[in-house]
Amino acid sequence: MNESRPITLQDVARAAGVSKTTVSDALSGRGRLPAATRERVAAIARELGYVANRSARNLRGGRTGAIGLYFPARTIGLEYYMDLAIGAAEEALAHDLALTLIPAPADPGRTPPPHIDGVMVSDPVLGDPMLGTLTDLRVPVVTCERDLTPGARHAGRVESDHRAGTRTLLDHLSGRGDHIALLCPGEETSFGLDIRTAYRAWCADNGREALVYDVPFVCDPEDVNHAVAEALRAPGGVGAIVSVPDGGATSAVHAALQQGRHVPADLLVASYVDSPSLRGLATPITAVDIAPREMGRRAARLLAGILAGHVAPGTVEILPTELMIRASTSH
Template sequence: MNRPGRWGGDGKARSSTVVTMADVARFAGVSTMTVSNVINGRPRVGAATRERVLAAISELGYQVNLAARHLRAGRTGVVGLAVPELERPYFGQLAGRLADRFEAHDLRIVMERTGASREGELNAVAFSRLRMYDGLILSVVDIDPAELGQLRTDAPVVMIGERALPSRFDHVMMANVDGARQATAHLLATGARRVAMIGGDPGGSATMPALRAEGYLAAHTEAGVSVDPRLNVPSTFRLQDGYDAIRSLIDRGIGFDAVFALTDVVALGALRALADAGLRVPDDVQLVGFDDIDEAPYLIPSLSTVNPGHEEMADAITSLLIAQLSNGPTGEPQEVIVPAQLITRGTTKPLN
């Protein structure tokens, strides 16, 4: 049916016109409340009426104004995700998992980079309201626990990170020590006796490198195998660092028959260095990473690694933040430690 005025002769809204819910209601011959019920998935609409409203929405090109909806509710519809780096696959894949979950709540994820610095992390919390986030998910690397307790913000916040952080914020953690222990124990159980560790920080504070080094050392103690301190190669967590660590061991003549890389990205660099040195994986040198990034099964050979509980972590983060958004402060801050699981693939030998 043709419509005068704002509609063209084909019955569709002109491109310069914003179509409103009232327009859809008039076009479908129903009330505005009925259109709202259809858009929000409420059950109080008959099938035939629902189909007529959906057809009108399609015909007119109506789009729900989520921004206006959220602002009327005192929200922006945006959740901030502040992470150390945007380049690391782990954080990109975490963002994807969280985006899937928050979209079910009409919320969108916006990422920002802290640079793994104290200043960047503190600013992410302090300015979260100015950036119009309804809530913030912060990956903590460098903030001192005492500083967290002094932060003044009324925004819902969930911390993620590698270490225990006594504070007033909910916190979701990986089982770093146990994951590293599982990885190293598997290498020792399959016959390795000189396991190099790339990126560990034995004796350091409760950071990720220190916690994973703790698990590495615990596995050696349990197996009754001594550790050559020269097998720990300090490193950051780029591809090149994994490559350089292996070259350093070879160039210094330090023998090793297995490698525990603290992240999968480091493991990728190590795998290439081993190939360039003519060392076969896993026959000559076994290799285990940590993170179970999406690319791990597709390497040649496929990468054995520690899955830190990706889905469970995303579920916990979402649940905690949605609870704060819905109900306000939830009382005592919650700390959730997600179990880790070793995934054995082609870079390690099978157990006898």
């Protein structure tokens, strides 16, 4: 065989004693071939050094070889979303797909790039016009968390078990006996809705007053300062504060100190979203690890499987959470 030219499907087919169609189906996962045939063809292709021409393959299948990832407005730069994007990019690459980030457009009338085979939407926000725009692209949509839009139906979903994560965190904080305040975004995302619902249910089950203070999905220190000051004035006393938004817990610790409360000596503080920055503080902050990188990987894997026909549309995966106990909640 001429070593100066690339190995072709025909070369693999000739060496395996099968047709080009069989080789193509075996290497792409299509068709109804016996497992032994797939494995034998794949082994011969590896031995010959066959490398698929992605551009040609995508052209034959009417595909671009790219998938999109859309974030809600103002979230670019938050640690959670950067980790999610990295996980999605890693998994996309493993499936020979390119990842295109789709930021929220400054101009609501501007449409996202049409040259994608599918799109992932992280934390769909109720009323976000981009959800309709992305759906109108007529490509599979996989969401990270539920889309609360009435009647919304997408190709797949990966969602965290926020209800279990919330209850586990509250059980850990309950030892002090005082009320636990929750600084939480509104119910325009399933993230905020599920945490609020679980918190209220836990308070009802444990005879505690529900103290919920609204903070934006993407908050700044001033938002947290106001919420903490209000929480610490609550009748009956507050012994712990849970700050839900990414980055809010550090501001909560500073705001508590301004109110004369020290963490953890006379106030416990926890974050619902973990990050490396919380682990590196002088008083590391307890947090729920909701595994953003794994969320990105699973969403990209699910979308790739739907595009390849290996995964049934409508598939839902549940991502477990893990409580990371640190010094900020030491009783």
